Amino acid sequence: MNQINLWSSADHALKYLAQADSIPHRTEGEAVLLEHVPKTVKRILDLGTGDGRLLALLKLDRPQAQSIAIDFSTTMLEAIKTRFAGDATVQVIAHNLDQPLPELGFFDAVVSSFAIHHLTHDRKLSLYTEIFQILEPGGIFCNLEHVASPNTSIARAFFTKTWYCTRK
Numbered sequence: 001m002n003q004i005n006l007w008s009s010a011d012h013a014l015k016y017l018a019q020a021d022s023i024p025h026r027t028e029g030e031a032v033l034l035e036h037v038p039k040t041v042k043r044i045l046d047l048g049t050g051d052g053r054l055l056a057l058l059k060l061d062r063p064q065a066q067s068i069a070i071d072f073s074t075t076m077l078e079a080i081k082t083r084f085a086g087d088a089t090v091q092v093i094a095h096n097l098d099q100p101l102p103e104l105g106f107f108d109a110v111v112s113s114f115a116i117h118h119l120t121h122d123r124k125l126s127l128y129t130e131i132f133q134i135l136e137p138g139g140i141f142c143n144l145e146h147v148a149s150p151n152t153s154i155a156r157a158f159f160t161k162t163w164y165c166t167r168k
Helices: 010-022 026-036 053-061 074-083 121-134 152-160
Strands: 043-047 066-071 090-094 107-113 135-144
Touching: 026 053, 026 107, 026 135, 043 053, 043 121, 053 066, 053 107, 066 074, 074 090, 107 121, 121 135
Parallel strands: 043 066, 043 107, 066 090, 107 135
Antiparallel strands: none
């Protein structure tokens, strides 16, 4: 499958940022994610960080957490650098998630919001493996996404359970 990634286009990134607050149920999803990330985490990795919205929310109650924000869109990278200007606890790295993650060490929490669904299915699988390998024991991976369930039975199960992954 030949996918065209539009995130390198400033127009595409700016259009997303203009509508980001209107994504249905986004704030509810963010609230659930925030509940699951312990306030005691020491290191956070935000994949496909965009303008850093999710990381900023996490850092409200976790200001001490050392954080790495990854994105490859020049527009998004400029936005997150502006958001966290002067915050020495946030490192911004330009990296395309189509490629394997760079060596970054281990994390108590790996998070992502509305980014991973852009990857091919094969890359999603390999990325999930990479994430699991960099989680500290007891660490958590939270991925806020909008996805279509393959059938109504799975959709019902989704709405009746809390889905998250921790490494034991």
